[in-house]
Amino acid sequence: MESGLTAGFERLLATDQRIEPRDWMPEAYRATLIRQIAQHAHSEIIGMQPEGNWIGRAPSLRRKAILIAKVQDEAGHGLYLYSACETLGVQRADLLDLLHSGQQKYSSIFNYPTLSWADIGAIGWLVDGAAITNQVALCHCSYGPYARAMVRICKEESFHQRQGFDLLSTLAHGTPAQRAMAQDAVDRWWWPSLMMFGPPDDASPHSAQSMAWRIKRHSNDELRQKFVDIVVPQAAAAGLTLPDPELRWNEERGHYDIGAIDWAEFWHVVNGAGPCNRQRMERRTRAHEEGRWVREAAVAHAAKHGERSGAGQASRAGAAA
Amino acid sequence: MITQPAISGYALQLGDDALVMAQRLAEWVSRAPELEEDVALANIALDLLGQARALLSYAGEVEGRGRTEDDLAYFRDEREFSNLQITELGCRDFGEAIARLLAFSGYQFELYQRLQHSRDEILAAVAAKAVKEVAYHRDHATQWTLRLGDGTEESHRRMQAGLVRVWPYTDEMFRADPAGQALAADGRAVDAVDLRPAWADYVTGVLREATLTWPETAAAPGGGRQGRHTEQLGHLLAEMQYLARCHPGARW
C-alpha cells in the first residue's frame, strides 16, 4: 500500500506541487522538516537577543524605533514558523523543550556578541542578507505551510536588510570614530555570515536527500556565492572593506573568489564553544522558567471561566456535521 | 497668559512620560513570559515611542531653540526630565509591570480622550492617534490583570504585590500643575486633576473583577514634573544616552 502512497508523494514533488498537512509523507521527510522548521524558528527567537541588546542604547529615537520593530518582527517570524511546524503534528512546547535541552539547535551566527552599535548594522546587512538569500529559495520548498510562512517572512525581511545597510553606511560616512566602529563590526561579522550557509556540499551528507525532497532548492555553495556576489559591490558603495585579502573578481567564472573559510571555527561554535552559546541559552531558559507562573495563571483563569478550547464552539461544529 | 514655554513644557511632560515608559517596556524584549507577549509588549513600546517622538519634536519646535527630538531625548539631564515617576520604575516582576501598565495606560487613555479636543492642532492630532493606541494598551493590561488576579494563588499574590509596589506612584498622575492648568483653562491642555475620577472608576472595576484589592498605600512624594525623580531615572538615562553623548554632533 505504501508504494501507492509513495508514488503519489513523488508525483507531487515531480510536478513541483506542494505537500500539505493532510497528505501522506515519508516519516523521514516529516522528521527532516520538523527539525529544519523548528531550528529556523528557534533562530528567530534567539536572534532577538543580540539585537535586543542595543535597543536600550540606540543613539537616536528613529533608530530605536526601527530596531524595536525589527526585533518584534523576528518574534513574529518565530511564531509563524512554529505555527508551520505544528502542522506536522508536534507541539510548540515540545519544540521549545528540545531547544532548551540543546537537542535542537539555532543558527550559530547568534552565538556571536554585539559589541558595538555598528554590529546592529552589520547584522541587518550581512546576517539578514544571508538569511534572505536562503529564504527566497525556501519560498519554493515542497511543504506548503513552510513555503507560505517563508513568503510572509520575506516580505517583512527585505525592509530590515535595507535598514541595516543604511545604518552602517551612515556610520561609514560619519566621524572617524564612527567609520572605525563600522569597519570593526564588518571585520568581525563577515566570515561568520559566510558560514551561515553551511559547509560545502561535499561535506553535507544529507543535502542530496533534502534536494530530492525539494526542501532544499540550491546547494550551500551556490547560495553562498550568490550572497557574496551581491554584497561585495554593496560594501564598496558603503565605503567599507571586507576582511579577505583573497577576495577578487574572477572574470572567467563571472563570480567573486573568496579566501578559505575556517570551518574549524564553525564546528567549534556550532558545538557550543562560541562566545555567547551559554549566555543565549541561559537568557532563553530563564525567561521561560520565570514566565511559568504567568502562563499557568492564564490557563487556570481560562479553566475557571469555562473557556475550554472547543467547549463553546464544538456544539456549533457538531450541528453542522 | 499662554506662552510658548508653557506649551513646549506641557508637550515635553507628555513626551517624557511616553519616552521613559517606552524604554522600560522595551526591556521586556526576549524576557517576556511567552513569545506572544514579547510581540505585544514590543508593539506597545513602539506606540509609546511614536508618541514620544511626536511630542518631543513639537516641544522643540515651539520652544524655538532649534532642539530636535534627539537633542531633547539624549542631551537633557535627570533634573530636566519631566516624566511622572511611575514611568521610570524598573518593574522586573511581570505582575508589577502589568500593574504599572494598567495604572499608566489608564491615565493616558483619560488624558488623550480629552486632549484630542484641544485647541492646539498638533496636540489634538497626536492625541487622536494616541487614544486608539492606549485604548489597546489599557485593554492588554486589563486582560492580564484579570488573568493574574483571578488565576492561581501564586499569580494572585504576585499581582497584588505588584499593585502594592506601584500604587504609591499613582497619585502623582493627578496632581495639580499650575502651568498645565493655565493651558487647560485656555482649552489647549487637560487638567490632570480632572482625570482621577474616571481613572479610578475604571481601575476599581478591573481590580474587583480580578478579585484584587485596591492597595491602601501612602502616596509617594512625587516631583517628577518638577525634575525630582527616583534614583532609577539616572541609571535609565545613563544607558539610554551614553552612546549619543559619546559622539556629540554625530549623525546616526
Add this chain to the structure above:
Amino acid sequence: MSRDWPLWEVFVRSRRGLSHIHAGSVHAPDAQMALRNARDLYTRRQEGVSIWVVPSAAVTASSPDEKDPFFAPAADKAYRHPTFYDIPSEVQHL
C-alpha cells in the same frame, strides 16, 4: 491539564468585500487572548480588519485525494498526525 496554551486557527478578512482567509495559528489560553494575539501577529493591528479565531481542535477537515483506505471515511482533523507525535532524535544537521 495541557502545559501549553491551546492552538487556535486564525482567519483574517483584510477589507470589506473580501472573505476570511486562513492566516495561520496562534497559541493563547482563551478566545479573548487568541483574538488579541492574532491581531498582533497577523494584522499588526491594522484597522478595519476582521479576525476569527477557532480552536484547532474544533476544525473538521477533508482532503481532495482521500482514496486511502487507512483514512476513516468520515472527516478528520486539520492536521493529519496526532499531537502526541514523538519527535525523533537527530536526523540531520540544519
